[in-house]
Amino acid sequence: MSLSRSPVPEAVPDGPTVEGPIRVDARTKNLTKRLAHGDIAVINHKDLDQVSAYALVSCKPAAVVNAAASISGAYPNLGPKILVEAGVPLIDQAGEELLTQITEGATGRVVGDQVIVEGRLIAEGKRLDLAMVEEAMEHARGNISEQIEAFSRNTMQYVREERELLLDGIRLPEVRTELEGRYVLVVVRGYHYKEDLQTLRPFIREARPVLIGVDGGADALMELGYRPDIIVGDMDSVGDAALKSGAEIIVHAYRDGRAPGLERVEALGIEDAIALPAIGTSEDVAMLLADGKGAELIVAVGTHATLIEFLDKGRQGMASTFLTRLRLGSKLVDAKGVSLLYRSRISSAALTWLVLAGMLAVLAALAATPGGRTAMGVLAVRWDDLLALIGGLFG
Structure with a gap:
């Protein structure tokens, strides 16, 4: 239900309040390109779909105000449930006039189910919670055969x-x-x-x-x-x-x-x-x-x-x-x-065995020559020294 610009009544309705810059676009996929964390998104999206809902959630808006019905009952679309479960306040059916009454970038507040800009009540919709969304989806399931x-x-x-x-x-x-x-x-x-x-x-x-x-x-x-x-x-x-x-x-x-x-x-x-x-x-x-x-x-x-x-x-x-x-x-x-x-042709286990096989081949080659045996002897002495040092530290 859309309202004309009018002063906010003295008795502000009860309910959670969020505030932030307003981003408005009739096409949700265009809006998500510039929607930032803490913004209030104003859309006109009948039967909000999964892809659009996930795109909105990823932008982390302070709230989403939909001029249209987020779930009309034609079929059990999952978009509204995705938003509500993500903790994003969703104000539904705020009226298409809202799109022309709000200036992009203006600071707005969502108080309960009302949209307030510059101290004026711009629109009033219906704040959806999980129970309301699930009830609407259950009703929509009855229409799926049609x-x-x-x-x-x-x-x-x-x-x-x-x-x-x-x-x-x-x-x-x-x-x-x-x-x-x-x-x-x-x-x-x-x-x-x-x-x-x-x-x-x-x-x-x-x-x-x-x-x-x-x-x-x-x-x-x-x-x-x-x-x-x-x-x-x-x-x-x-x-x-x-x-x-x-x-x-x-x-x-x-x-x-x-x-x-x-x-x-x-x-x-x-x-x-x-x-x-x-x-x-x-x-x-x-x-x-x-x-x-x-x-x-x-x-x-x-x-x-x-x-x-x-x-x-x-x-x-x-x-x-x-x-x-x-x-x-x-x-x-x-x-x-x-x-x-599909799996990678070279698994990590196969790569480990390949490295071990290569090391064994190098050791075998060293053991087959006098110079190699000398080098291995030097390495063995160094290894013993390292073990003795470690033993001394912990002894």
């Missing part, structure tokens, strides 16, 4: 419309990076992408796959010290540093050729970016590119494959993803499967 039915219906409708994706694939551009016969790692900034990338470090070090970042997935690679070879996406959530890292840039365009992200790339002085019109999501395009260029294996990090993940992204169907996975077949492997099955 969501599954609608989701399946939309998926099959788009499968009929987009069947050429399965039959013909997409028109592939020429790229500098050689993918024929190589392993490819496709990184999307999705669920548990950081943990998956950490577990894949031995695989990346030894298999040296081609690294493809899908939008913010390129930043994820950069954060861990890797440089992406190719960046695919509409370029709305990837940082400038990744774009200027030397990676090949493929801008995912609409089917009619419009590529809004191309202007941003060219503004950074990147002149060899490629606009690729294609149906489906950017992660689908990245996988189809790797497959079409002859990749031997495609490992996916953070991609979306379950119903809840697609509902979290606000998608009404998964036709392109369904068709893409049919086309790739067994060539596509999830990162979690690779991390469980």
Whole structure:
């Protein structure tokens, strides 16, 4: 429930109070790029998803004020629960007018379920606690069957419309990076992408796959010290540093050729970016590119494959993803499967035995020559002296 600017009533409502600079953005993923510890985040995010919630928590805000319903009841989204369990105050349904009534950087206070800026009551919502969130999630579980039915219906409708994706694939551009016969790692900034990338470090070090970042997935690679070879996406959530890292840039365009992200790339002085019109999501395009260029294996990090993940992204169907996975077949492997099955070729135990074997070989060589035997005798005397010294210290 949004309120107009009015003086704070004398009786301030009971409840915890937090104060800090306000950061406001209708797009949560844009806000988290500048949100800092102790800030108050103002968002407009209906059915707050897991990825956005984890991104908010990692910024350690003083509070999160959502103009929309954090859980509408359409499906049991986990975002609100993640925030509440992390101890972040969550004020829900504060009204969309809030976004235009607050100035970025102004100092605000959240008192109970009210938002106060410069001594004025700006908005009043509903402060969610864990019991309220779990009750809303339980109610939403009763609607999941309807969501599954609608989701399946939309998926099959788009499968009929987009069947050429399965039959013909997409028109592939020429790229500098050689993918024929190589392993490819496709990184999307999705669920548990950081943990998956950490577990894949031995695989990346030894298999040296081609690294493809899908939008913010390129930043994820950069954060861990890797440089992406190719960046695919509409370029709305990837940082400038990744774009200027030397990676090949493929801008995912609409089917009619419009590529809004191309202007941003060219503004950074990147002149060899490629606009690729294609149906489906950017992660689908990245996988189809790797497959079409002859990749031997495609490992996916953070991609979306379950119903809840697609509902979290606000998608009404998964036709392109369904068709893409049919086309790739067994060539596509999830990162979690690779991390469980793949082990470094040289274990620490094997390395220890290798060092011991080398030392024994050196000792055997020394024992086979007069000079070596003399050196070993000198070392033995020194060793005895060291043991005697140690014994004297403790005697």
